[in-house]
Amino acid sequence: MHMTKAxxxxxxTRRSAIRVFIGGGALIAAAPSLTLAAPSSSDxxxxxxxxxxxxxxxxxxxxxxxIVTLEAPIPDMGTGVEMALPMILAEELDVDWQQVKIExxxxxxxxxxxxxxxxxxxxxxxxxxASVRTAWPQLRKCGVITRRIILTxxxxxxxxxxxxxxxxxxxxxxxxxxFPYADFIDDALMQDAGLVKQKFTAVDNxxxxxxxxxxxxGDFWAVKPRQEYAVIGKDVASPRLxxxxxxxxxxxxxxxxxxxxxxxxERCPYIGxxxxxxxxxxxxxxxxxxxxxxVPAVTAPDSDYEFNTPGVAVLATSYWAAYKARxxxxxxxxxxxxTHENTAWQYENSxxxxxxxxxxxxxxxxxxxxxxxxxxKVLDVQYQAPHFAHLTIEPMNCVASVTDDGCVxxxxxxxxxxxxxxxxxxxxxxxxxxxxxxCKLGCGFGRRARDDYLAEAVYLSKTVxxxxxxxxxxxxxxxxxxxxxxxxxxxxxxxxKDGTISAWDCLFSSQGGTNMQSFxxxxxxxxxxxxxxxxxxxxxxxxxxxxxxLAGFYAEGFLNxxxxxxxxxxxxxxxxxxxxxxxxxxTGWYPQRPENPTISTKRNKAVLKAVAEKANWKGGNPAPGKxxxxxxHYTFGAxxxxxxxxxxxxxxxxxxxxRVTAAIDCGLxxxxxxxxxxxxxxxxxxxxxxxxxxxxxxEGRVTTRNFDDVYLTRMDTSPRHIDISxxxxxxxxxxxxxxxxxxxxxxxxxxLYDATGVRIRKLPIGDQLKxx
Amino acid sequence: MQITVNGxxxxxxxxxxxxxxxxxxxxxxxxxxxxKFGCGIGQCGACTLHVNGDAVRSCSxxxxxxxxxxxxxxIEGIADGEKLHPVQQAWKEFDVPQCGYCQAGQMMAAIDLLxxxxxxxxxxxxxxxxNLCRCGTYDRIRKAIHRAxxxxxxxx
Numbered sequence: 001m002h003m004t005k006a007x008x009x010x011x012x013t014r015r016s017a018i019r020v021f022i023g024g025g026a027l028i029a030a031a032p033s034l035t036l037a038a039p040s041s042s043d044x045x046x047x048x049x050x051x052x053x054x055x056x057x058x059x060x061x062x063x064x065x066x067i068v069t070l071e072a073p074i075p076d077m078g079t080g081v082e083m084a085l086p087m088i089l090a091e092e093l094d095v096d097w098q099q100v101k102i103e104x105x106x107x108x109x110x111x112x113x114x115x116x117x118x119x120x121x122x123x124x125x126x127x128x129x130a131s132v133r134t135a136w137p138q139l140r141k142c143g144v145i146t147r148r149i150i151l152t153x154x155x156x157x158x159x160x161x162x163x164x165x166x167x168x169x170x171x172x173x174x175x176x177x178x179f180p181y182a183d184f185i186d187d188a189l190m191q192d193a194g195l196v197k198q199k200f201t202a203v204d205n206x207x208x209x210x211x212x213x214x215x216x217x218g219d220f221w222a223v224k225p226r227q228e229y230a231v232i233g234k235d236v237a238s239p240r241l242x243x244x245x246x247x248x249x250x251x252x253x254x255x256x257x258x259x260x261x262x263x264x265x266e267r268c269p270y271i272g273x274x275x276x277x278x279x280x281x282x283x284x285x286x287x288x289x290x291x292x293x294x295v296p297a298v299t300a301p302d303s304d305y306e307f308n309t310p311g312v313a314v315l316a317t318s319y320w321a322a323y324k325a326r327x328x329x330x331x332x333x334x335x336x337x338x339t340h341e342n343t344a345w346q347y348e349n350s351x352x353x354x355x356x357x358x359x360x361x362x363x364x365x366x367x368x369x370x371x372x373x374x375x376x377k378v379l380d381v382q383y384q385a386p387h388f389a390h391l392t393i394e395p396m397n398c399v400a401s402v403t404d405d406g407c408v409x410x411x412x413x414x415x416x417x418x419x420x421x422x423x424x425x426x427x428x429x430x431x432x433x434x435x436x437x438x439c440k441l442g443c444g445f446g447r448r449a450r451d452d453y454l455a456e457a458v459y460l461s462k463t464v465x466x467x468x469x470x471x472x473x474x475x476x477x478x479x480x481x482x483x484x485x486x487x488x489x490x491x492x493x494x495x496x497k498d499g500t501i502s503a504w505d506c507l508f509s510s511q512g513g514t515n516m517q518s519f520x521x522x523x524x525x526x527x528x529x530x531x532x533x534x535x536x537x538x539x540x541x542x543x544x545x546x547x548x549x550l551a552g553f554y555a556e557g558f559l560n561x562x563x564x565x566x567x568x569x570x571x572x573x574x575x576x577x578x579x580x581x582x583x584x585x586x587t588g589w590y591p592q593r594p595e596n597p598t599i600s601t602k603r604n605k606a607v608l609k610a611v612a613e614k615a616n617w618k619g620g621n622p623a624p625g626k627x628x629x630x631x632x633h634y635t636f637g638a639x640x641x642x643x644x645x646x647x648x649x650x651x652x653x654x655x656x657x658x659r660v661t662a663a664i665d666c667g668l669x670x671x672x673x674x675x676x677x678x679x680x681x682x683x684x685x686x687x688x689x690x691x692x693x694x695x696x697x698x699e700g701r702v703t704t705r706n707f708d709d710v711y712l713t714r715m716d717t718s719p720r721h722i723d724i725s726x727x728x729x730x731x732x733x734x735x736x737x738x739x740x741x742x743x744x745x746x747x748x749x750x751x752l753y754d755a756t757g758v759r760i761r762k763l764p765i766g767d768q769l770k771x772x
Numbered sequence: 773m774q775i776t777v778n779g780x781x782x783x784x785x786x787x788x789x790x791x792x793x794x795x796x797x798x799x800x801x802x803x804x805x806x807x808k809f810g811c812g813i814g815q816c817g818a819c820t821l822h823v824n825g826d827a828v829r830s831c832s833x834x835x836x837x838x839x840x841x842x843x844x845x846x847i848e849g850i851a852d853g854e855k856l857h858p859v860q861q862a863w864k865e866f867d868v869p870q871c872g873y874c875q876a877g878q879m880m881a882a883i884d885l886l887x888x889x890x891x892x893x894x895x896x897x898x899x900x901x902x903n904l905c906r907c908g909t910y911d912r913i914r915k916a917i918h919r920a921x922x923x924x925x926x927x928x
Contacts, residue, residue, distance in 0.1 A: 247806020684908025
């Protein structure tokens with residue numbers, strides 16, 4: 001059931017990168033270096049107005065009343081980038097935050113001479129905790145450039161040499177007089193576009209189409225000293241917050257198009273299955289139902305795009321009618337090749353895979369077997385974790401309208417340019433004729449990096465020649481998710497008489513990959529990490545901290561075990577292991593990572609020391625029922641260390657997280673309230689994952705249905721206190737969205753062990769703490 | 773049948789399917805989209821609104837359960853013009869929302885909680901406020917509920 005013809009795409013695709021990642025093992029997305037011609041549209045830009053599409057600068061509009069509209073270029077899925085990114089722009093543009101309004105920058109790309117699409121100014125995707133990190137230099141440049149454009153016009157209009165002008169919060173200042181920026185906008189727009197030097201540097205981003213940066217001559221490229229910051233690092237208020245609190249913010253599900261039909265789709269529940277046949281007489285008889293049609297797996301030959309799941313769609317004049325009629329469909333499924341797959345099989349198969357010959361070394365130094373053989377004490381244990389679902393609070397949805405003029409679609413997407421490229425490739429609609437309606441995302445966590453939910457709506461609209469709004473039920477959303485892979489990990493480790501680790505062997509069995517190449521891999525003399533692949537065919541995807549989310553639980557958990565085996569305090573053990581200050585080569589993946597990234601032992605020690613000091617670390621908590629644990633993790637360039645305090649009910653094994661103390665080094669903190677929110681979020685999502693996530697499979701399909709099956713952390717079990725410190729603010733800013741969870745889970749497990757003597761090596765925690 | 777939604781008179785036609793959850797009636801027929809769909813089984817609370825002042829999970833509340841003259845209040849109807857409701861004000865002061873999708877339901881649930889317990893303890897909040905937030909804003913919600921209690925008691 002394949003449909004349209006493929007168009008060949010140049011460069012790399014975000015999908016291929018995701019596939020490299022989840023394919024496991026070698027987590028380096030090897031992006032080819034790209035040679036790019038200048039974008040053709042810029043050749044026509046004569047004035048600043050032409051260059052920036054009518055605006056005074058990239059993502060900047062200055063109104064006649066000196067109100068400034070800044071456009072946030074990266075979708076916000078709760079990550080706070082709609083605040084943090086305009087703050088960066090505002091700082092260098094030098095405007096009064098009280099005068100700032102925030103709108104959304106539409107997906108923006110231009111074709112080069114070869115017709116390849118290149119994003120302008122910043123990469124517009126949300127993932128890999130990369131938004132602030134990657135936009136940081138670009139948005140500062142955009143601010144500096146726009147300020148220069150205004151000052152250049154002001155110098156002419158005021159007849160004052162450029163170097164005698166300065167700015168102050170939205171005003172040009174000279175000779176003691178203040179002139180609002182707005183006074184110069186008309187003149188500034190008519191200046192020669194040559195004022196802006198266009199340096200077309202393509203930035204490889206394995207998740208996205210490449211990005212062009214703009215630049216100006218070095219003389220003007222003078223960023224503000226940090227001590228002069230008036231916006232960055234301050235808890236300024238969000239100009240959009242009140243709109244949201246009034247229920248007037250737009251999410252994907254709030255987009256409506258005139259004349260739209262609503263669709264509810266019964267998708268094939270079986271992995272790799274299909275629709276064999278269906279009957280829809282009863283469904284069609286229901287009031288409001290307009291049509292019932294099959295939705296094929298929409299794809300293109302030679303494409304590396306993943307497909308949507310085939311199913312049967314009911315189209316109706318209201319969502320409720322479509323949903324209700326869907327219950328009346330009679331569908332016979334082709335159950336596909338995986339009916340033998342169930343949860344127990346997945347674990348058994350993972351363990352069977354330990355003995356496979358085609359294991360892949362992710363790291364191998366020294367001689368592990370020799371190191372284990374000569375060790376004073378050894379430990380041989382098994383860790384495991386289930387599939388995690390994204391469970392975004394807003395279920396997948398998309399409204400699309402396909403006409404002869406092109407396609408308009410409204411949906412929360414993490415990678416708008418990639419989504420547009422996808423629709424263009426699959427449906428043969430030119431990129432310039434596709435419009436994405438921007439909005440806020442009701443969570444993403446990696447789920448909205450996929451395109452399956454867009455493909456369905458575009459296909460249906462194209463087929464019925466009307467706008468169609470597809471809304472997934474929660475059950476659809478869980479059943480047809482792209483999961484964080486389940487895995488079983490065998491850990492063998494040995495310690496010498498002097499209390500150091502002699503050897504560590506990690507055998508990771510999963511359909512997906514891991515990111516265990518960070519701490520402590522490079523500090524162990526005899527260390528091996530191998531990946532072996534189980535035969536599961538569950539659909540996988542990026543899930544908050546891909547590869548790191550469980551690398552923390554496994555590596556830091558086992559490190560705590562080795563510390564105990566060596567009779568040493570887990571904090572002191574880590575500090576000693578990290579040793580002197582140096583950079584350790586990091587071979588793991590992260591989006592747009594630098595050429596040869598290193599992990600700084602100094603910064604890793606600093607977060608551990610900060611958290612130990614803040615929590616007054618003296619080891620565990622000896623009081624009955626109380627426990628305390630520690631762990632740290634390095635995720636996508638940033639460091640997190642956590643101390644977790646718990647109280648465990650001695651009889652039923654239920655527990656409460658009393659306090660989480662976190663020390664974070666994400667470099668400079670752009671928006672403190674937003675950065676703290678991301679750490680709070682990672683901690684609570686970590687708790688939710690450790691306690692509740694346990695997606696079940698049977699007969700080759702997902703059987704977990706809704707929030708009653710997967711009851712996530714709510715107010716009553718949320719940590720009582722969360723105490724966050726940011727250290728390392730001298731460094732460049734890094735993202736915060738994914739860095740807390742990988743450190744929190746092992747710190748929680750350690751605290752529970754301290755309280756109960758039960759090692760949590762298996763997620764979910766379930767009733768492991770219950771006294772039998 | 774006539775009801776009001778945020779004080780506005782709304783007719784419910786006889787032909788409307790009475791099984792339709794109030795959530796979809798409010799979103800698709802009254803065109804107020806602040807009330808959100810999360811689970812459809814009354815589990816997550818994203819769809820919380822008020823019927824005659826009481827919080828209900830509107831995804832599981834059929835239109836047929838409404839009576840003539842019932843007053844439905846959604847998130848769009850709680851502010852006094854320019855002036856935010858004390859719960860919205862408290863949410864603003866603590867910068868509660870991350871993605872914000874569940875927050876309409878969180879605030880509508882909090883208003884009902886504060887009606888029953890004008891000065892709630894942490895324990896009362898734990899026992900009575902069980903809306904799901906996938907971003908994990910619970911710490912700030914708890915603080916904001918206490919703050920809203922103060923604001924409503926005139927302890928601005």
